[in-house]
Amino acid sequence: MGGESRFMGLAYVMPYIVGLLIFTAFPFLYSFYLSFTDYSLMSEPTWVGTKNYEKLFTRDRTFDKSLKVTLIYVFSTVPLKLAFALFIAVILNYRLKFINFFRTAYYVPSILGGSIAIAVLWRYIFADTGLVNMALAVFGIEAINWFGDPTNALFTITLLRCWQFGSAMVIFLAALQSIDKSLYEAAWIDGAGQWQVFRHITLPLITPVIFFNLIMQTVQAFQEFNGPYIITEGGPLKSTYLLPLYIYDKAFRNFDMGYASAIAWVLFAIVMVLTLIAFWSSKKWVYYAGDKRS
Template sequence: MTARSLESGAPARERAASPSLWSRIWQNHAPGYLFLLPWLIGFFGLTIGPIVTSFYLSFTDFDLLTSPDWVGANNYVRMFTADPKFWASMRVTVIFVIFSVPLKLAFALAVALLLNRGMRGLPLYRALFYLPSLLGASVAIAILWRQIFARDGLVNDFLSVFGIAGPSWISNPQYSLWTIIILAVWQFGSPMIIFLAGLRQIPQDMYEAASLDGAGKWRQFIKITLPLLTPVVFFNAIIQTIEAFKSFTPAFIISGGTGNPINSTLFYTLYLYQEAFGFFRMGYASALAWVLLALVGMFTAFSFLTSKYWVHYDE
């Protein structure tokens, strides 16, 4: 064998012995993929899998006991043309969103402005005001709320001091939804903390310059605070609106799972729950879930499209 042939054979043996591209990638990233494996199993098994299954079931008649029966778009046609409870639940949910979200954000901003003055014991006040956001969605608070607004509850006991005979707020269709709206506004702690963080980022020299120009507190709030706080307002509005559309526990507990009186507390999620676990119409409930997803998605997309006209970001 010549020296030249030996030289030409050496690189070939080195290439054969060297690992392939995929082998090198696996060797370099295998530990990371192993650590991600539990999350990937949960993501595809508990998120993507149920989403795909729900979309398929929305076109079927399924009762959990028999095999799904393909019915096409019948669930959606029935929903929009022959189901008055669907429209009743949609009306209740939209009213709840329209009133609860702005009131909660306004109250949260007012408290954040108060706390931003640098009062003593600020960490304690922040913790106390944030506590309702942690407890408000619990079953215990919903039961307590139902007792407070009952005919012999705390609210009517307080009104009786002034000689006012209050109604049973929970069982009266004129007021029942408003009791849940008040409960939602009471859970202002989470947006309040975010507003407070946003207020801390506004430069104080802007307020000082405005004061030298003769601007009062209200004008400073309109011309400085609100424009610079619009990204935080936008974020809070998106998050709180999505949470309002998904609200379930207070309506379920306060109405006893029925949405009464006269469907005045029949939230969309409560109606979805009734169809799925009350009547075992899983196919129809899946269609309801996808309509809710589309509704939230359209609202979010509309909010982002219109945000360029009123949300001001610091360049």
């Protein structure tokens, strides 16, 4: 009976294991091998050693520009998105009329935001004759060239990323609702104000969730592709040319799969290093239940 149960369990998980090995593990490891080759999809990979990485770090100005833009994008969108998601979650944690409707309405952008249709819509909203400039004209403000100016172009795709705060908000909301209400009651009896309660009770208790959202949103931000590709195509002057766009161009426009794999592995290394730093720093600011800290 025990053997049959183990066999049935293995049979149930086998499709996942096979899919993981074929569609995730093998491409992952094979791309690492390709990063040391010259491979154009039209011929067999040729081993070139570390030449792709040497070119990447010493002669590729486009990579330098793309890396800078990517870091600016990530370190702008992640804090703004998390702050806004937490702010909305705190509001939606109150027992308000039609609260379920508002929770659903605020979550919808996270479902639609990554789609091609929303990216196209975003491009029209910020066009020269789009809704944003029409609204500014009502107040006598001249139309802004959102896509022609490098700073404005990066701002538009950053704003799109921040608009997709629904998933982080839902996780924050679940964390807020799990906090013991007696802690708030005790603080109010002692005369604590709203800000003091939020700072000394709410924030410390939800730091594990903040940490989780921080990691997830950082990884996702480094992988952003649809918005910049559809809205600006990396322009103007490569001001929105994130590393995923550069990888795509090298791999599927220039057919330089070896070099694209090298860029992808550098991107993976950056994400891994930042994640390890976040885990190291979490010992100083993330508080779990049962922690005893002086």
